[in-house]
Amino acid sequence: MSSERKIKEMENPGYNSVRLIMNKNGTALDQSKFKQIKAELSADGIVKLSQFIAKKEVNLIRQSLMSELKRLKIYENNKIISKELKNLSHFQQIVMLSKVVKQPKALENYSDIFGEILFKIFAEKFHFDQQQQLLLTLPQQEKWTLNDLKWHVDSHSTAFESLQFFLLIDDIQTHGGGTLVLKGSHHLSERLSLSQLNNLLSLKNLNQPFDFQNKKLEIIELTGVEGDVYLMDMRVVHSPAINAAKKIRMMATYRYFQNI
Template sequence: MTINLSDPKSFSDNGILALRGFLSNKSVKAARDSILSELKRLNLIAGGKVLSSKLQSLPLFQQTNRLSQMVGPRKEVDELFSKELLTTMEELAGSKLKPSQPSAQILLSFSHKTDWSVENLNWHLDLAVPKRDQIPGLQAFVLIDDVLPRGGATLALAGSHRLHYVSYEDNAHGILKKRSDFALMPEKYLKPQVVEGIPIQIVEMSGRAGDVFVMDLRVLHSPSVNTTSNIRMMATNRYFK
């Protein structure tokens, strides 16, 4: 059993699609240079090294949110969320979409001095579970620089959007909470597992600069630890019907 993240025909089953090499090197370089320039201006990096140990020690969500606020919106980043990308997302959604905010959120994380793990992650949605089994919207994640495995990429639980509707009593959160193996041996889910007849798998949105991941907003996702020496550099925006 395999989960193919690169096949648009599998999007309805997986809830996530990897668009490899979707953006040009020129456009992502402009965005990357803009972010790095601002990080240097803020005295957060110099010579390729992170200068703020205080920021490095913050929990995942807090560090990412703090860096996003400090760097602020960047025109070069917003330009990555192009009409071509919107058209591709509308084809997947089967309807017109509108961005939830005018500027993309920049997702940065510095290296954490800890082991990489999928234990005790904050699996969540950014909206209430819709009552109907229909796509409410999509979220795009753009890789502005190369993101190595275990390099802080957002994690998604492919297939989890389908779990919301297999029981009248529980959505995906409730179903997974009752599974002892998901709590005690979550690394097992780095490979496809069948839950309530539905294949699910933890996937990392890692890859090369210019890759884009498109995700059904009903898919459970979580931040992850960056154990590499690189700055995790991504951006995201949500689009609703």
């Protein structure tokens, strides 16, 4: 792996066009940009780092995964070939695929890098949760919808203490299975049940802010190009999404905790 990483222009409102450079020790980053990341994460609960990982590295990971899916007789040439998986819901498929698909060794390279980023942002060490997880969603399962999704949080703490990175292993377009995130929901004082969340959010639209409990919320979709990374507060409400696109959705997620 290269000793130098480039964090390309951040495609977020309010960010200036800037390029940050980090060597393998994470020592040459612009501290002002870390402050911006921290501020946006605090406000929205989610922040995007565009083209954070080099495409040539992500390409190798994607190729390895495609070979593994073919070997397992699950997916090939943009077609699902596993009858067993076809009979499962797309949410069940995600769980099953994460268990049976062997992870490319190269995915392990990023756990230390993400940990360094967190240390630079917060000046505190976060502990990595043992292993990253694959998030794979097979294509064209059904029509894309916001109805009856699996909205949840990964941390019920009232305090900030856990973070999650999402790495896009391939390009993900709108309605292509990208995880759905309720931006700003970590500020909610009252947690809702799954049925309450579905009743509320099934009536909303993507990327259209709305007011709830005196907070500004917005449903966003984790889309982008290969190598993009999202950083999310694990108190944020989110859900797997239906993949209505013609190709598999490929992401990996890394979790970090202040206390174990």
